[in-house]
Amino acid sequence: MIMSRPKQLGSKEVYNISNLQTLLVQGCLESSKNPLWIIQKSDLGGRGLFARKRIHKGELILTNKPLAVGPRNSGPEISFCSYCYETSDEIKSCEKCGLLMCSKNCKVSQMHLEECKFISTYWKPKSNSRRILSILGRIRIYIQLFLLSSEKKEILLHLQHDSTSTFQELEAIFSSFHIPKEHIELMKTMHLILKINSFRIPSSNREKTIRLCGLYPLAAFLNHSCVPNTRNIFKNDKTMEIYASRDIEIGEEILSCYTSLIWCTPVRRYQLHISKNFWCKCSRCNDATEMGTKLSALKCFVRECAGALLPHKPLIATTEWCCDTCHAKVPVKQINFLQSIIGSLVRILSEEEEIEQQNVILKRLESFLPCYSYIFLDLDFKRALKLGYDWGTKLKELSESRLALKEKLCRGTLRTTAALGAGDAHLRGLLLYHLHAALAERARRSPDLYDELKSEIESTIDQAYNILQGDISAPPDLELRRRYLGPGCDKSQEERFFILDEKKNFVMCTQ
């Protein structure tokens, strides 16, 4: 049970990289014995995974099972099963350990039996109140880490940890349970490791589960880039698969993205600093124009000038901003002030569900922001996905103009993500799916248009399928649409469009 606290990553750990490679290959047995990756020292920071051979776009690079999965820290206090993480009102606590569970299946699972023994032996709740028992479910991720095999624990202790984090989130636990002192110390270490290395697991489309994160021992060695060359897929059993989102050359670092591709440089860098404790220095962060997209831009303050203000030295937080047309310079203080006003408007915008109301706020934002600002891109992306799928209106019920808007938003957002060099990122898969859905709906309404739209209807669903297949958050009818509306289907037009009938589609998707 005793584990020593990992040291800060230093030259000794880098020196031990070949041992680490062996440890990871042996400890992550789900990966092939002849991996496509090798662990090496990275210029970005610490160690990273590098391509041992040329990896082609779409190729599976690695498969990784989590060491532990648990609820993300944030989130509302809702009742959920500590094992399957489904939300339910039918939750009862185990009379031995107090963990809350929804069914006998969860209660008799091997995992619960082991954890139940551990909790009832070492951790005593100070009361049996529901609040305290629900805390136990939220910290099961630590219990899973305590119970790892010695081989897996060794990998865990090689992971980088955040030396600056506080333990505020753990205080509620320490004050609610009698926990041995050495466990408290270990939980603090685990907390630091989880902060830097855990991955958000997307929510499943089928079950109502709470928001989860997982610790993936091999994927934890992937460094970050704001223009990554991989995408992650999470399977139903929470296994992660990493695919190449573009071709990766031999010796090139394999990079993941810890943040949103759509956000602009100052926002991404700040979020990475807060969440993962580093200032990103990747090629996109170092390019003020972000591959020519100018997502960070503000309108120039000089009257009559149609130029855009961009950070002069984007890696320096205090850098002045310069106009790309009249070359006027603006101190960062003024920029920060304006950005805080924009931030308040964006907060109102994100709470507003009505497109008409959103448009009023957008008009105000247009006074400060050029049309290519990331704020409009982010909104376009959300609207493209929600139109016909959320806001209480189904695709079939969308007006002609809203359907055309959905198509336009998908195309515009796809163009910008392509300019960023994001390759076959997850977000491109979603946009292609929604573009396909809008085109197919147009052809369903006007069958005469089918021949004209057919090849794009087919290619968009085919590409979306190749990117999203197998992911727990993929649209439920992805596979069905590809089978009926994708390339190579020999059914008649009428038969192919049969699946757009919602009731039949639903029955077939759940079969």
Ligand SMILES: C[S@@+](CC[C@H](N)C(=O)[O-])C[C@H]1O[C@@H](n2cnc3c(N)ncnc32)[C@H](O)[C@@H]1O
């Ligand atoms: C999940 S770990 C990645 C593996 C890590 N390099 C190691 O040696 O264990 C994340 C940490 O790696 C470093 N890192 C990852 N990507 C980076 C980047 N683009 N720029 C600077 N540091 C980065 C940061 O210290 C970050 O907190």
